Amino acid sequence: MTDPTAEGHRLLDFARASADTSTGFLWLDDRGVPDPTRPVHTWVTTRMTHCFALAHLRGEPGAAELASHGVRSLTGPLRDTPYGGWHAAVAPDGRPVDSTKEAYGHAFVVLAATSAVVAGIDEADDLLADALAVVERHFLDDAGRVVDGFDRQLRYAEPYRGANSSMHMVEAFLAAGDVTGDADWHRRALHIAEHLIHGVARTFGYYLPEHYAADWVPLPDYNRDSPADQFRPYGCTPGHLLEWSRLLLDLEASLTEPPGWLLEDARSLFAAAVTSGWHVDGEPGLVYTVDWDQQPVVRSRLHWVHAEAVAAAAALNRRTKEQCYADWQQRFWGFIERFLIDPVGGSWHHELDAHNVPSAQLWEGKPDIYHAYQATLLPTLELAPCASMQLAGRV
Numbered sequence: 001m002t003d004p005t006a007e008g009h010r011l012l013d014f015a016r017a018s019a020d021t022s023t024g025f026l027w028l029d030d031r032g033v034p035d036p037t038r039p040v041h042t043w044v045t046t047r048m049t050h051c052f053a054l055a056h057l058r059g060e061p062g063a064a065e066l067a068s069h070g071v072r073s074l075t076g077p078l079r080d081t082p083y084g085g086w087h088a089a090v091a092p093d094g095r096p097v098d099s100t101k102e103a104y105g106h107a108f109v110v111l112a113a114t115s116a117v118v119a120g121i122d123e124a125d126d127l128l129a130d131a132l133a134v135v136e137r138h139f140l141d142d143a144g145r146v147v148d149g150f151d152r153q154l155r156y157a158e159p160y161r162g163a164n165s166s167m168h169m170v171e172a173f174l175a176a177g178d179v180t181g182d183a184d185w186h187r188r189a190l191h192i193a194e195h196l197i198h199g200v201a202r203t204f205g206y207y208l209p210e211h212y213a214a215d216w217v218p219l220p221d222y223n224r225d226s227p228a229d230q231f232r233p234y235g236c237t238p239g240h241l242l243e244w245s246r247l248l249l250d251l252e253a254s255l256t257e258p259p260g261w262l263l264e265d266a267r268s269l270f271a272a273a274v275t276s277g278w279h280v281d282g283e284p285g286l287v288y289t290v291d292w293d294q295q296p297v298v299r300s301r302l303h304w305v306h307a308e309a310v311a312a313a314a315a316l317n318r319r320t321k322e323q324c325y326a327d328w329q330q331r332f333w334g335f336i337e338r339f340l341i342d343p344v345g346g347s348w349h350h351e352l353d354a355h356n357v358p359s360a361q362l363w364e365g366k367p368d369i370y371h372a373y374q375a376t377l378l379p380t381l382e383l384a385p386c387a388s389m390q391l392a393g394r395v
Contacts, residue, residue: 002337008376011369012055012063014346015048018368019066021092024073025049029365030358032346039089039097042078045070046108047370053115054377057391067121074109075123083153085134099152103139103165104231110135110172114179118388132176132185139169144191145216161212164231166192167240170247174254178385186254193251197244197269198261206265206272207236207294208244220292227289228298230362235289235297238277239305242312245269246378249315253384263319270312274328277305283355285335288362299354300361303340306332307348307375314379329379336375348372 014032018025024045026034049070055063077094078086080101086109088098109131116124138154139147146166149158170189177185200218201208211222211232227234245266252262276294277286285301286309309332317325339356340348347366353359374387381390389395 001333002341004376004379007341008055008058008373009060011347011373011376012051012060014366015051015369016062016066018044018048019069022073023077023090023092023094025070025368026092027365027367028347030342030345030349032366035365036092040073040078040092041089041367042074042086042102042105043088043108044368045073045078046105046112047368049074049112050108050115051369051373053112053119053121054373054387054391056119056121057115057388064119064121067116067119070112071116071121071123071127074112075127080152085138085150085154087152101138101150101152101154103135103146103148103162104168106131106135106139107165107168107172111168111175114172114175114386115388117179118392118394128176128179132180135169135172140188144188145195146192157214159214161214161216162232163196163208163210163212164240166196167244167247170251174247174250174384175386175388177254178389183256186251189251190255190259193244193248193262194259197248197265201241201244201269202265206241206268207276207290207292208241208269210235210237210240228300228362233289233298235291236276236294237289238273238286239288239302239308241269241273242305243308245273246308246312246315249319250383250386252319253382266316266319270316270325270328273309273312281354285339285352285356287354298362300359301339301352301354301356302362303336303348303350304371306336306340307371310336310375311378315383318383342366 018028020034024040025048027038052063052066085101087096088100088102090096113128113131117128146169147157148160148162148165173185173189209218211219223229223234248262248266252258276290281296286305287296288298288300291297313325313329342349349358350363351359
């Protein structure tokens with residue numbers, strides 16, 4: 001069996017080349033070569049920064065410099081100084097090429113900043129304070145729910161709400177509460193999860209709708225004609241059910257008086273994901289999306305789905321001590337070893353087709369290591385506090 005710690009080192013070695021620009025972290029191709037023709041995305045830069053900050057806390061040589069590179073990029077070229085917030089993407093020379101303001105990317109700015117603060121990276125404290133202020137002012141509505149996106153000037157909100165950005169805000173808020181000591185961030189995370197999971201998902205039998213109108217009315221037919229969208233696919237996404245399952249357990253462990261539904265819903269989300277997603281079309285692995293009859297829509301196997309499956313199974317096993325979750329963790333890791341780990345090109349194949357052959361229908365290249373690296377790390381940790389605090393010994 002592949003040693004997860006050794007695999008984490010291998011992933012970090014692959015990712016180092018992406019820092020080949022002063023603007024942030026570049027997109028890597030299948031061989032780990034930076035692609036200077038692509039924009040520098042905030043979501044890629046933040047996730048790489050987060051991983052290298054964690055790696056520094058684990059004693060990885062050179063990781064501090066790479067985390068510092070990320071923080072400098074987020075306080076410099078990727079930051080929209082005139083209007084606030086962060087550009088979605090800039091060119092490698094620093095010119096903005098997508099100045100929309102996305103909740104998804106801003107959630108990862110918060111997450112990266114928390115890890116960098118704990119890792120002692122210069123300017124990280126200011127970055128975290130800035131990111132939290134922007135999120136609180138613009139990306140939470142009066143009801144405490146996440147607003148997905150704005151124009152560059154942060155004046156006009158997009159008439160769309162999404163479960164994906166909300167999920168990553170929960171992750172970011174858990175880390176923010178741990179690192180700042182402000183439990184209001186944990187309570188905000190609980191509020192979001194209670195609405196989307198204990199409210200909406202439970203109503204849908206735990207098959208969570210991903211897309212909503214501005215008033216949070218579910219849009220189950222959203223992108224029916226474009227089912228393989230990278231960030232807004234049609235139908236239900238089993239990988240997100242697994243990710244939510246883990247986050248509910250992290251949330252439960254973070255609260256002084258957690259509600260009992262957190263564990264119940266974490267179990268139900270996991271069950272829905274594996275029932276609808278695992279080996280449902282005659283091939284091993286978890287499909288990307290299913291429809292509202294729980295039938296496969298996009299049968300591609302994505303690396304991040306299986307990484308989150310490992311982390312969710314490990315979290316449930318840690319919380320419940322039930323062997324079935326340990327068995328699932330081993331089953332998912334076996335799939336990763338057999339099909340996803342790329343011993344030739346490095347890192348993990350980001351996408352496989354329906355027959356588990358490397359593909360690029362949704363994803364080209366191997367742009368970041370966030371999901372894979374966390375799959376090698378999170379199963380070794382407690383459910384709370386966040387990974388950076390545990391690695392720093394602040395428990």
